[in-house]
Amino acid sequence: MEIVVLRLGHRLERDKRITTHVGLVARALGASGMILASEDKGVERSIKEVTRRWGGDFFVQTDVKWREALKKWKKEGGKVCHLTMYGENILDVIEEIKKEAKKDKARIMVVVGAEKVPYDVFEAADWNIALSNQPHSEIAALALFLDYLQQGKELKTKFEHAKREIVPKRRGKEVRIRE
Ligand code: SAM
Secondary structure (H helix, E strand, O other): OEEEEEEOOOOOOOOHHHHHHHHHHHHHOOOOEEEEOOOOHHHHHHHHHHHHHHOOOOEEEOOOOHHHHHHHHHHOOOEEEEEEEEEEEHHHHHHHHHHHHOOOOOEEEEEEOOOOOOHHHHHHOOEEEEOOOOOOOHHHHHHHHHHHHHOOHHHHOOOOOOOEEEOOOOOOOOEEEOO
16 A cells, blocks of 8 residues: 655744654655645755665655645545544544555555645545544644554554664664664
8 A cells, every 4th residue: 555645734934843743754654755735845855864864765745736636646546535623533434444445556645734724625535534523733643544544554664775773672772773
């Protein structure tokens, strides 16, 4: 299954840190890449630097025309999961989404917003999904969704060609470094 995150409404400066964290969570928890509707080379650079050190081939694309990207994704058979507190509760739709995700070459785009999300996203989405119907954060919503979708398997992902790799320890810290 391929998972790509579409981050909407990123405001320069104000959302820098949150959008970087959206990208880091996406990378760490099994997505292949993040598409950003605005141009922010700083965010792109930070995430790419983490990927360079910690491995994998997570991609970041900025300044993407998101309406076109959504349309193309759907035209090519991909499904769209928009995370919003107004949506259906994850517990009521996760089995349906997992069924879709098990299909051969399944592609899931996960959309998260910042400020008000345009209504056409609600219409274009195959599922509008609430991770509880209470307001919180795109970072938390994304992490929860990726975990429900992959049933925890993403937590043991191995990252290829990593220069840094943590050796898990009950106490203390050990990092294997390959330069
Ligand atoms: N006030 C904005 C609105 O309602 O259009 C949303 C602000 S919220 C901080 C930013 C993003 O976090 C949302 O677009 C959504 O993707 C995500 N989010 C926040 N709470 C959520 C929830 N309970 N379930 C799913 N996604 C959520």
